[in-house]
Amino acid sequence: xxxxxxxxxxxxxWVIETDAQAGMRVPVVVYTSERMLRDALMDRSIEQAMNAxxxxxLVGNICVMPDVHQGYGFPIGGVAAADFESGVISPxxxxxxxxxxxxxxCSTIPYAEAQHSIQDFTIALYQACPSxxxxxxxxxxxxxxxxxxxxxxxxxxxxNGYATTQDLLTTxxxxxxxGADPDAASSRAFERGADQPGSLGAGNHFIEVDLVAQIYDxxxxxxxxxxxxxxxxQIHSGSRGFxxxxxxxxxxxxxxxxxxxxxxxxxxxxxxxxxxxxxxKQYLAAMRCAANYAFCNRQLLAFSxxxxxxxxxxxQHLLNVYDLAHNIGKIETHQVGKKFLKVCVHxxxxxxxxxxxxxDQPQQFQKSGQPVLVPxxxxxxxxxxxxxxxxxxxxxxxxxxxAGRVLSRTQAKKQIHGDRLRAQLMxxxxxxQAGSLSGLAEEAPQAYKDIHEVxxxxxxxxxxxxxxxxxxxxxxxx
Amino acid sequence: xxAKGPFSGxxxxxHTADIAIDVYAPDLPGLFRAAAMGLYHILGIRKGTGEPExxxxxxxxxxxxSLLVSFLxxxxxxxxxxxxxxxxxxxxxxxxxxADLNLLATIAQEKEIKAATxxxxxxxxxxxxxxxxxxxxx
Numbered sequence: 001x002x003x004x005x006x007x008x009x010x011x012x013x014w015v016i017e018t019d020a021q022a023g024m025r026v027p028v029v030v031y032t033s034e035r036m037l038r039d040a041l042m043d044r045s046i047e048q049a050m051n052a053x054x055x056x057x058l059v060g061n062i063c064v065m066p067d068v069h070q071g072y073g074f075p076i077g078g079v080a081a082a083d084f085e086s087g088v089i090s091p092x093x094x095x096x097x098x099x100x101x102x103x104x105x106c107s108t109i110p111y112a113e114a115q116h117s118i119q120d121f122t123i124a125l126y127q128a129c130p131s132x133x134x135x136x137x138x139x140x141x142x143x144x145x146x147x148x149x150x151x152x153x154x155x156x157x158x159x160n161g162y163a164t165t166q167d168l169l170t171t172x173x174x175x176x177x178x179g180a181d182p183d184a185a186s187s188r189a190f191e192r193g194a195d196q197p198g199s200l201g202a203g204n205h206f207i208e209v210d211l212v213a214q215i216y217d218x219x220x221x222x223x224x225x226x227x228x229x230x231x232x233x234q235i236h237s238g239s240r241g242f243x244x245x246x247x248x249x250x251x252x253x254x255x256x257x258x259x260x261x262x263x264x265x266x267x268x269x270x271x272x273x274x275x276x277x278x279x280x281k282q283y284l285a286a287m288r289c290a291a292n293y294a295f296c297n298r299q300l301l302a303f304s305x306x307x308x309x310x311x312x313x314x315x316q317h318l319l320n321v322y323d324l325a326h327n328i329g330k331i332e333t334h335q336v337g338k339k340f341l342k343v344c345v346h347x348x349x350x351x352x353x354x355x356x357x358x359x360d361q362p363q364q365f366q367k368s369g370q371p372v373l374v375p376x377x378x379x380x381x382x383x384x385x386x387x388x389x390x391x392x393x394x395x396x397x398x399x400x401x402x403a404g405r406v407l408s409r410t411q412a413k414k415q416i417h418g419d420r421l422r423a424q425l426m427x428x429x430x431x432x433q434a435g436s437l438s439g440l441a442e443e444a445p446q447a448y449k450d451i452h453e454v455x456x457x458x459x460x461x462x463x464x465x466x467x468x469x470x471x472x473x474x475x476x477x478x
Numbered sequence: 479x480x481a482k483g484p485f486s487g488x489x490x491x492x493h494t495a496d497i498a499i500d501v502y503a504p505d506l507p508g509l510f511r512a513a514a515m516g517l518y519h520i521l522g523i524r525k526g527t528g529e530p531e532x533x534x535x536x537x538x539x540x541x542x543x544s545l546l547v548s549f550l551x552x553x554x555x556x557x558x559x560x561x562x563x564x565x566x567x568x569x570x571x572x573x574x575x576x577a578d579l580n581l582l583a584t585i586a587q588e589k590e591i592k593a594a595t596x597x598x599x600x601x602x603x604x605x606x607x608x609x610x611x612x613x614x615x616x
């Protein structure tokens with residue numbers, strides 16, 4: 001694919017029409033700058049978006065975010081909406097880490113008062129929030145409680161003293177998606193999930209201590225509880241082995257289902273089943289279990305982090321700003337052309353970004369639009385945005401989920417030494433607590449796109465509006 | 479698990495977000511063993527000592543590629559339990575696989591893999607044997 005084959009709508013909107021590749025059912029729209037689009041064309045992400053356009057029953061466009069990069073079938077930073085009655089659901093277009101997402105908490109303590117304790121606080125956080133390969137969580141649950149988490153998500157945490165009502169009010173879907181059926185998930189998923197609630201995991205998951213460096217939209221920041229100069233905390237994790245197993249099970253099962261329903265796709269990882277088929281309904285019910293597990297997992301991590309915070313900073317509080325999913329399939333209603341359609345929105349490495357007035361978001365964000373959390377790479381800034389009406393009209397209420405990778409893990413490890421990187425970040429005043437130095441190198445800032453360019457593209461396309469900028473003080477990597 | 483026979487093995491291939499390997503072997507069981515070696519290499523597994531546990535499993539899928547993904551995800555399941563296959567006996571007939579594994583406890587694992595994927599997966603038959611590229615979600 002060459003840039004000349006795109007139809008330029010604006011400086012931040014590029015279209016690939018359906019005649020560009022056989023089998024495309026809807027166009028692909030890429031929301032990015034020309035420079036970043038040229039970068040995206042260096043890997044197979046755009047090709048993957050065009051392949052995804054072959055999924056049956058899609059409506060509107062495949063939407064591609066500025067942080068797009070190559071995934072394993074569906075691009076990371078991609079959004080696809082399938083008609084609820086005639087469309088399909090694709091586990092690979094949601095991802096193995098179902099409801100991988102981000103939570104932001106903002107404190108009442110100014111940096112000036114906390115700065116001397118940041119390192120010790122981070123060490124204590126590292127000890128209190130289990131992280132790394134195969135880590136067990138802060139709670140070990142029996143089968144009965146695990147089923148409850150599947151059905152209730154963060155409501156289970158509330159009932160068991162791990163959450164506040166305010167936490168749930170500031171979590172996407174209140175931390176619980178209805179329609180989850182534990183019987184739809186395999187016994188192996190339960191086995192893998194039993195000891196992991198309240199664990200961070202490894203890879204790109206992190207806990208980051210931040211400083212709220214700048215506020216851009218004071219009324220929105222006030223509503224979100226973000227105060228300039230204060231300490232904040234981000235938690236990035238998902239559904240751990242429970243979600244991985246559910247996706248694994250259904251990608252495998254759907255290989256036969258796709259044949260049964262005569263669905264032909266350019267890449268078998270896009271395998272899918274009709275939403276109204278028994279197979280599609282079973283996956284949706286199991287996927288929702290994993291989504292609820294992930295909401296509860298981040299809630300438990302927040303509980304643990306909050307306990308450490310209150311020990312270090314007595315009398316201060318760590319308040320939930322928002323918790324959202326960026327790997328998920330959601331049944332939502334969107335306007336497509338002149339019609340309002342019930343669709344399954346697949347967001348793979350993309351965040352919900354509902355604009356002002358949308359009923360499916362907490363009451364306090366009705367005027368501002370929902371908080372959109374866009375973490376930068378380790379060592380770079382993160383952003384809090386607000387959802388916009390344009391996102392509702394153009395991207396099924398979706399926005400970028402992060403900076404987006406630009407270097408492969410192999411290249412990153414060749415170019416960057418974990419120990420040197422840690423020393424460099426420490427010299428910049430960012431304290432690093434990592435389980436693996438090679439893992440640290442893979443997640444180096446140089447391996448990611450420039451977050452400022454990503455944010456500029458989001459604003460240029462009007463998919464999000466700047467509310468606040470966070471700078472990192474300490475990072476915990478699994 | 480060691481690759482058996484000549485001209486079998488794996489090599490890592492750059493991938494933006496995840497990790498991919500090219501695997502090659504003269505025959506299908508060899509290809510599966512080479513893929514298993516690649517998987518364990520990415521995981522950075524270190525074997526412990528002690529009495530191995532014998533495990534038998536069988537898989538039926540719609541084709542060879544599905545068998546390969548299912549086999550690797552089965553090994554990942556054991557790796558997540560802290561077990562690594564030291565040796566294996568793999569028999570593939572049509573769309574069925576029978577495997578006997580000797581599992582040792584792991585003492586260390588560097589990386590987490592979420593799953594083996596079907597991304598553009600095709601087992602190709604070349605003049606010198608079989609080849610496939612496997613993408614793992616990290």
